[in-house]
Amino acid sequence: MKYLIPLFLSMISITTFSQSIKVADEKALTDFHFAALTQGKSYEWLTYLSNQIGGRMSGTVSAEKAVKWAEATMKNAGFDKVWLQPVMVPHWERGTKEVAYYTLNKKKIKVPIAALGNSIATPKSGIAAQIVEVKSIAEAEKLGTALKGKIVFFNVPMKTTNLRPFTSYGETAGIRVNSANVVGKFGASAIIIRSLTTSLDDFPHTGVMSYRDIPENEKIPAAAISTNAAELLSKHLKENPQLKFYFKQSCHNFEPKQSYNVIGELTGTENPNKFIVVGGHLDSWDLGQGSHDNGAGVVQSMEAIRLFKINNIQPRNTLRVVLFMDEENSGSGSRKYADEAKVNNEIHLAGLESDSGGFTPRGFSIDSNQKYFDLIQTWKPLFEKYGIYEFFKGGSGADTRHLKTDETLLVGYKPDSQRYFDYHHAATDTFDKVNKRELELGTAAMASLLYLMDSYLD
Amino acid sequence: MKYLIPLFLSMISITTFSQSIKVADEKALTDFHFAALTQGKSYEWLTYLSNQIGGRMSGTVSAEKAVKWAEATMKNAGFDKVWLQPVMVPHWERGTKEVAYYTLNKKKIKVPIAALGNSIATPKSGIAAQIVEVKSIAEAEKLGTALKGKIVFFNVPMKTTNLRPFTSYGETAGIRVNSANVVGKFGASAIIIRSLTTSLDDFPHTGVMSYRDIPENEKIPAAAISTNAAELLSKHLKENPQLKFYFKQSCHNFEPKQSYNVIGELTGTENPNKFIVVGGHLDSWDLGQGSHDNGAGVVQSMEAIRLFKINNIQPRNTLRVVLFMDEENSGSGSRKYADEAKVNNEIHLAGLESDSGGFTPRGFSIDSNQKYFDLIQTWKPLFEKYGIYEFFKGGSGADTRHLKTDETLLVGYKPDSQRYFDYHHAATDTFDKVNKRELELGTAAMASLLYLMDSYLD
Numbered sequence: 001m002k003y004l005i006p007l008f009l010s011m012i013s014i015t016t017f018s019q020s021i022k023v024a025d026e027k028a029l030t031d032f033h034f035a036a037l038t039q040g041k042s043y044e045w046l047t048y049l050s051n052q053i054g055g056r057m058s059g060t061v062s063a064e065k066a067v068k069w070a071e072a073t074m075k076n077a078g079f080d081k082v083w084l085q086p087v088m089v090p091h092w093e094r095g096t097k098e099v100a101y102y103t104l105n106k107k108k109i110k111v112p113i114a115a116l117g118n119s120i121a122t123p124k125s126g127i128a129a130q131i132v133e134v135k136s137i138a139e140a141e142k143l144g145t146a147l148k149g150k151i152v153f154f155n156v157p158m159k160t161t162n163l164r165p166f167t168s169y170g171e172t173a174g175i176r177v178n179s180a181n182v183v184g185k186f187g188a189s190a191i192i193i194r195s196l197t198t199s200l201d202d203f204p205h206t207g208v209m210s211y212r213d214i215p216e217n218e219k220i221p222a223a224a225i226s227t228n229a230a231e232l233l234s235k236h237l238k239e240n241p242q243l244k245f246y247f248k249q250s251c252h253n254f255e256p257k258q259s260y261n262v263i264g265e266l267t268g269t270e271n272p273n274k275f276i277v278v279g280g281h282l283d284s285w286d287l288g289q290g291s292h293d294n295g296a297g298v299v300q301s302m303e304a305i306r307l308f309k310i311n312n313i314q315p316r317n318t319l320r321v322v323l324f325m326d327e328e329n330s331g332s333g334s335r336k337y338a339d340e341a342k343v344n345n346e347i348h349l350a351g352l353e354s355d356s357g358g359f360t361p362r363g364f365s366i367d368s369n370q371k372y373f374d375l376i377q378t379w380k381p382l383f384e385k386y387g388i389y390e391f392f393k394g395g396s397g398a399d400t401r402h403l404k405t406d407e408t409l410l411v412g413y414k415p416d417s418q419r420y421f422d423y424h425h426a427a428t429d430t431f432d433k434v435n436k437r438e439l440e441l442g443t444a445a446m447a448s449l450l451y452l453m454d455s456y457l458d
Numbered sequence: 459m460k461y462l463i464p465l466f467l468s469m470i471s472i473t474t475f476s477q478s479i480k481v482a483d484e485k486a487l488t489d490f491h492f493a494a495l496t497q498g499k500s501y502e503w504l505t506y507l508s509n510q511i512g513g514r515m516s517g518t519v520s521a522e523k524a525v526k527w528a529e530a531t532m533k534n535a536g537f538d539k540v541w542l543q544p545v546m547v548p549h550w551e552r553g554t555k556e557v558a559y560y561t562l563n564k565k566k567i568k569v570p571i572a573a574l575g576n577s578i579a580t581p582k583s584g585i586a587a588q589i590v591e592v593k594s595i596a597e598a599e600k601l602g603t604a605l606k607g608k609i610v611f612f613n614v615p616m617k618t619t620n621l622r623p624f625t626s627y628g629e630t631a632g633i634r635v636n637s638a639n640v641v642g643k644f645g646a647s648a649i650i651i652r653s654l655t656t657s658l659d660d661f662p663h664t665g666v667m668s669y670r671d672i673p674e675n676e677k678i679p680a681a682a683i684s685t686n687a688a689e690l691l692s693k694h695l696k697e698n699p700q701l702k703f704y705f706k707q708s709c710h711n712f713e714p715k716q717s718y719n720v721i722g723e724l725t726g727t728e729n730p731n732k733f734i735v736v737g738g739h740l741d742s743w744d745l746g747q748g749s750h751d752n753g754a755g756v757v758q759s760m761e762a763i764r765l766f767k768i769n770n771i772q773p774r775n776t777l778r779v780v781l782f783m784d785e786e787n788s789g790s791g792s793r794k795y796a797d798e799a800k801v802n803n804e805i806h807l808a809g810l811e812s813d814s815g816g817f818t819p820r821g822f823s824i825d826s827n828q829k830y831f832d833l834i835q836t837w838k839p840l841f842e843k844y845g846i847y848e849f850f851k852g853g854s855g856a857d858t859r860h861l862k863t864d865e866t867l868l869v870g871y872k873p874d875s876q877r878y879f880d881y882h883h884a885a886t887d888t889f890d891k892v893n894k895r896e897l898e899l900g901t902a903a904m905a906s907l908l909y910l911m912d913s914y915l916d
Contacts, residue, residue, distance in 0.1 A: 389847040418895045437876045
């Protein structure tokens with residue numbers, strides 16, 4: 001009988017302990033969701049960022065406005081600490097709206113076009129040249145010097161059959177980033193690419209390209225045309241392979257500029273010097289308002305922390321919002337943040353990034369050791385009533401990935417992605433494309449995950 | 459040793475059988491998804507139905523156009539049988555666009571307003587009366603004869619905190635349907651309701667109301683105002699409780715008319731006289747284009763069957779598309795279909811309804827005996843790679859519910875619903891609100907479930 005009572009007690013105590021944790025966790029998730037849906041600020045903040053500031057490329061006046069606004073917003077929300085972390089960022093601007101057209105059977109056909117980020121301008125009078133359509137970089141390589149003087153048209157559609165459009169984007173984005181380099185060395189005069197979207201529409205979708213370290217004289221202008229225009233051009237090239245294409249763009253790379261990551265904290269009660277980061281990039285492309293990419297991630301990150309405050313939940317570890325500058329162009333903000341963290345020996349327990357749009361929550365993508373991956377799986381049942389079922393291995397995002405160590409739990413918030421590339425980097429990425437409930441439910445999901453990270457990591 | 463060999467063989471055979479089923483099922487689902495995303499017709503069909511036909515209330519010329527179009531579409535798609543099933547339907551029309559305003563501090567404030575379906579008109583000169591705001595039917599009942607001569611303003615918001623907006627709709631829709639009856643008997647001159655949507659916008663959302671069997675002299679006009687207008691009016695009533703509200707509507711209930719359910723079949727190879735129905739309602743409200751409600755369900759139902767054809771999958775049982783007329787007003791089409799099925803002793807194995815919009819697939823709502831409910835749970839793993847996790851008990855939909863027996867498996871297709879009520883019954887329910895991929899993935903999910911129903915039921 002000697003051991004019976006202690007054993008019995010210990011069983012009780014384990015059960016009670018795990019049940020009490022479970023009840024507390026469930027309550028926290030309920031509270032986050034209730035607060036997000038009834039007292040949410042994310043949608044109101046996103047209206048301002050979208051409509052009053054709009055597109056905000058690193059180095060531009062708009063980006064600086066966004067920095068000031070984010071700093072003020074976190075201060076007004078009562079964060080314990082808010083500061084700016086200086087970082088040198090590239091400064092590329094589009095200049096005058098681009099023009100493109102060609103003539104078929106004496107009819108002038110206008111083409112919706114946009115320079116790719118980092119591209120050089122055309123000569124002031126534009127470029128007019130014969131156009132050659134290719135379906136891959138390999139095909140262009142094969143054509144080699146036959147491309148001399150030509151405009152090379154990379155007509156590579158994003159695959160529609162991948163269930164996650166991000167997979168298709170990953171498969172195709174290399175065309176946008178690299179193709180100018182590939183054909184520049186053959187003396188091609190420019191490249192145009194089919195916009196990276198699965199939708200057929202009339203909007204060019206921009207995005208970054210890179211000349212890497214190629215010689216100045218091999219740099220050629222690069223632009224994207226809309227998917228509808230790409231379909232039509234391809235058809236017209238079959239009718240007339242001698243087609244001449246004209247376009248003009250006046251974009252320019254200015255001197256790098258000082259800008260800032262915007263950082264805010266809710267100080268941890270137990271481990272104030274251990275950090276859980278939540279964030280996304282503050283900059284955006286210039287064609288739209290950057291509402292899904294990544295205004296949503298910005299307001300969700302700030303709001304997730306605010307949900308702790310309004311529910312009077314004190315984190316054990318310090319929760320830190322980081323709004324990274326310059327994700328879209330060179331990634332300087334996130335490298336700077338990670339470098340400084342290393343210099344200062346800061347302990348980062350975890351990072352949660354939102355940079356996949358403000359759509360209905362579906363799950364989380366996890367980049368961690370197996371122990372943490374398994375730990376997160378134990379939280380799944382808490383999320384199912386909120387329609388969140390997907391906890392899979394994958395990258396956390398372009399900004400938080402620099403925080404990777406063997407012991408850091410990095411997670412990407414992954415909302416439904418079917419519509420994402422309709423708006424991505426295009427003039428269509430505007431506030432009206434964001435649904436209030438979807439944005440708020442995403443915020444609550446992020447706050448919930450932060451809460452569990454904070455409860456179970458140290 | 460005697461029993462060993464047969465046992466061994468029987469184990470092999472069971473394993474092989476279940477594995478081969480699993481492989482065949484997986485392949486069918488893959489094929490449906492691939493075909494929907496690469497050769498889909500649903501989006502093209504929905505463009506036509508939305509933009510060329512548009513809103514299509516039962517009894518109207520547009521509804522008859524929709525009938526002819528649906529019949530031709532199924533014939534062109536090569537269905538084995540296509541026919542029209544006559545049904546008498548109500549015929550209510552809105553007439554001239556409604557007008558509403560009130561005056562505060564000498565400023566005229568215009569109010570976006572729309573008559574509720576079935577409502578009577580106001581007098582030609584409109585109604586001007588003092589307005590009384592109430593928050594529930596109970597509150598109105600309590601005020602009783604104090605409402606005489608007044609316009610009663612039911613300002614009851616749809617709850618934002620239910621995770622499924624359909625739950626909130628279910629909680630609030632009674633206000634729209636019944637409130638005119640409740641206050642008509644007290645001599646109120648009219649009712650206006652706050653539109654049933656969780657979003658704050660400038661669009662009135664219509665929907666059916668009913669006078670049931672109240673005397674003619676108690677019938678009063680009923681209309682919905684936009685949520686933004688409701689918020690403002692409520693605020694202004696606090697400033698001036700004597701506020702007079704004016705509105706005018708000229709809607710009219712015409713004589714019932716003959717219309718049709720549109721029916722198409724793919725004949726079963728094994729059980730041609732056993733039916734699995736897939737469908738949704740063909741009619742819609744008149745303010746928008748009825749693209750989500752329920753153009754999506756219409757094109758998905760037809761396309762689900764077409765996906766069998768283009769994948770050369772012959773169903774064992776007969777798959778029957780039923781596009782029900784008049785779901786929105788009186789439900790006559792679905793009652794007619796069920797009545798005829800009973801008269802003809804038709805055996806309905808199952809019914810699948812799509813009437814929750816053309817959004818990203820999330821799951822299915824199941825109304826069946828426990829045996830079938832348990833059977834469907836065994837199919838869950840097949841759907842998870844398509845992001846479909848929710849298989850829960852609930853109604854199948856307003857049209858298929860009449861097919862209920864102890865042995866019929868009724869299922870409602872349930873896509874993501876967070877945006878649904880932004881568009882529901884309003885001018886905003888237009889084609890541009892539907893995403894091609896989301897619509898197509900929904901179609902593939904429906905075809906997949908039909909395939910499994912067809913494989914495992916008889």
